[in-house]
Amino acid sequence: MENPHDRSDRFELIAACDGDALTRLANEVLADDPPLSVLQEPTPQLVMQQVVEPVERRPFNLGEVVVTPAEVKLGDDRGFAMVPGKNERAALSGAIVDAAVAGGHRLADDIATRLGEVATNRREERAREWAESKHTAVEFETMEDDL
Amino acid sequence: MGYVAVKAGEELIQRAEDLFEKQRLADEDAPITVDQLEGQLERLTAQAMSEAGLYAPRLAALAVKQAQGDTVEAAFLLRAYRSTLERWDESVPVEPSAMFATRRVSPAFKDVPGGQILGPTKDYTQRLLDFELEDEDESGDPTADWDLEDAEPTTLTNVVDVLREEGLVSEPDEPDVDAPTDTTREPVTFPVERDAVLQELARGETGAVTALGYSALRGYGQVHPTLAEVRVGKLPLTIEHPYTGDEVTVADVAVSESEAVVPVYAKRDDPQFAFGYGLTFGRNERKAISMTILDASIQLESEDEPAENAEFVLDVVDGMDSFGFIEHLKLPHYVTFQSILDRIRAIRERKVAGTTDDEAEPAADDGTDPAECESSESEPSDRETIEASDDD
Numbered sequence: 001m002e003n004p005h006d007r008s009d010r011f012e013l014i015a016a017c018d019g020d021a022l023t024r025l026a027n028e029v030l031a032d033d034p035p036l037s038v039l040q041e042p043t044p045q046l047v048m049q050q051v052v053e054p055v056e057r058r059p060f061n062l063g064e065v066v067v068t069p070a071e072v073k074l075g076d077d078r079g080f081a082m083v084p085g086k087n088e089r090a091a092l093s094g095a096i097v098d099a100a101v102a103g104g105h106r107l108a109d110d111i112a113t114r115l116g117e118v119a120t121n122r123r124e125e126r127a128r129e130w131a132e133s134k135h136t137a138v139e140f141e142t143m144e145d146d147l
Numbered sequence: 148m149g150y151v152a153v154k155a156g157e158e159l160i161q162r163a164e165d166l167f168e169k170q171r172l173a174d175e176d177a178p179i180t181v182d183q184l185e186g187q188l189e190r191l192t193a194q195a196m197s198e199a200g201l202y203a204p205r206l207a208a209l210a211v212k213q214a215q216g217d218t219v220e221a222a223f224l225l226r227a228y229r230s231t232l233e234r235w236d237e238s239v240p241v242e243p244s245a246m247f248a249t250r251r252v253s254p255a256f257k258d259v260p261g262g263q264i265l266g267p268t269k270d271y272t273q274r275l276l277d278f279e280l281e282d283e284d285e286s287g288d289p290t291a292d293w294d295l296e297d298a299e300p301t302t303l304t305n306v307v308d309v310l311r312e313e314g315l316v317s318e319p320d321e322p323d324v325d326a327p328t329d330t331t332r333e334p335v336t337f338p339v340e341r342d343a344v345l346q347e348l349a350r351g352e353t354g355a356v357t358a359l360g361y362s363a364l365r366g367y368g369q370v371h372p373t374l375a376e377v378r379v380g381k382l383p384l385t386i387e388h389p390y391t392g393d394e395v396t397v398a399d400v401a402v403s404e405s406e407a408v409v410p411v412y413a414k415r416d417d418p419q420f421a422f423g424y425g426l427t428f429g430r431n432e433r434k435a436i437s438m439t440i441l442d443a444s445i446q447l448e449s450e451d452e453p454a455e456n457a458e459f460v461l462d463v464v465d466g467m468d469s470f471g472f473i474e475h476l477k478l479p480h481y482v483t484f485q486s487i488l489d490r491i492r493a494i495r496e497r498k499v500a501g502t503t504d505d506e507a508e509p510a511a512d513d514g515t516d517p518a519e520c521e522s523s524e525s526e527p528s529d530r531e532t533i534e535a536s537d538d539d
Contacts, residue, residue, distance in 0.1 A: 008393035059240040060342035066203035084398035130300035136265040
């Protein structure tokens with residue numbers, strides 16, 4: 001999830017990016033008025049979360065997650081994004097951003113830098129969350145000897 | 148038996164709805180925002196998502212707001228919304244070991260690998276009302292002055308894997324199904340596969356799942372487990388990227404998980420543990436633990452106790468089913484009830500008439516009441532007639 005120029009990594013970065021930030025990036029791309037066609041309208045859909053039960057190692061359906069996918073064609077380049085929740089604007093913006101980087105748009109490096117910041121923020125946030133949890137790590141002591 | 152439609156003034160129904168809305172807005176303060184609900188009442192939105200079987204934190208906050216805090220109603224709203232959406236696909240099945248856990252305690256193992264991490268909890272404090280919250284103004288971060296150590300986030304070793312290394316858990320057989328049962332698309336039939344049990348329990352109503360799990364502990368069952376671990380954290384939602392085919396993560400899904408060990412004495416030559424498993428959307432440890440007990444109980448395949456009877460458990464744990472059936476009773480049943488009234492009146496009239504006839508006519512020579520003969524041969528009994536008139 002570190003390289004914004006890699007399509008799969010970029011997908012994850014876009015999915016983790018703030019919706020308003022994606023919209024700003026997409027608007028910057030569209031300021032040049034490039035030819036844009038929407039291949040898949042951004043519409044909320046469901047992904048069934050499957051989990052492998054750890055004892056029998058048997059997958060089961062935990063429940064569905066709401067996501068919003070979108071796909072566009074920007075010039076000759078296709079872009080695809082899927083964001084968590086019901087967020088049509090973010091999904092469409094994400095697909096435009098994806099296509100822009102894939103096609104080497106003049107803003108591609110700027111976009112990559114911004115998406116790189118998403119990765120950094122996410123890493124720091126997770127590290128902070130982990131450090132806070134570790135701060136509550138405890139060693140329980142049995143009190144048999146005290147009784 | 149069928150339902151009989153009634154109609155009423157649409158305007159009056161609208162007025163009742165307006166009054167309901169007025170209750171939500173009656174206070175002089177500004178309406179509570181969806182952001183506040185999502186951020187500060189996470190347990191409430193988690194319960195709604197869990198019981199809806201739909202993970203969507205913001206929509207759950209909206210549903211809780213609309214339902215004025217009624218979690219089952221909120222879950223109903225979420226399921227109704229869900230029914231309007233297409234399914235993109237199933238996720239790549241994720242191993243629970245991929246969870247980014249922020250809390251993990253093991254009641255079974257004191258020195259569990261990875262340690263006991265209490266995480267955010269009030270489990271070990273007294274349950275006393277905090278009156279200072281009444282006048283709370285600016286929220287301060289009570290962890291602001293913590294001196295945190297740098298540590299690379301890591302996943303925690305699953306306790307089942309620890310036991311498996313010791314040979315205390317049997318190696319699983321390969322599941323004989325390619326894709327798990329999806330109870331949102333296929334009706335649950337009995338005997339039921341375990342994957343369907345887990346899915347149904349995962350979206351069961353918290354109170355129902357807790358009550359039935361508790362029943363096993365109170366003696367109406369054989370399962371009194373030791374919890375191997377309870378974890379709270381996030382599982383990745385992973386799909387195959389349509390262009391690259393790589394497995395990519397779309398979202399982190401907050402979950403609560405519980406595993407229980409249950410001694411099995413059937414295999415005396417090779418004693419091992421049996422297990423129960425619980426996993427549910429959002430922070431809801433109570434439900435996850437109860438699900439664990441029910442999973443272990445249902446695996447006993449007994450009909451001796453309610454919690455061990457899959458059909459009984461799965462028929463009553465779904466909040467939408469119970470909500471709908473219980474609450475429909477307050478809807479108009481005028482035609483049904485009028486029918487019952489008519490029949491009861493008719494019975495009473497017949498009995499009065501029979502008494503009069505008895506007084507007027509002596510019994511038949513064989514000692515049989517002629518009225519009873521007619522009833523038993525040509526018509527159902529009075530009790531059968533009343534029960535058959537119930538339209539439910």
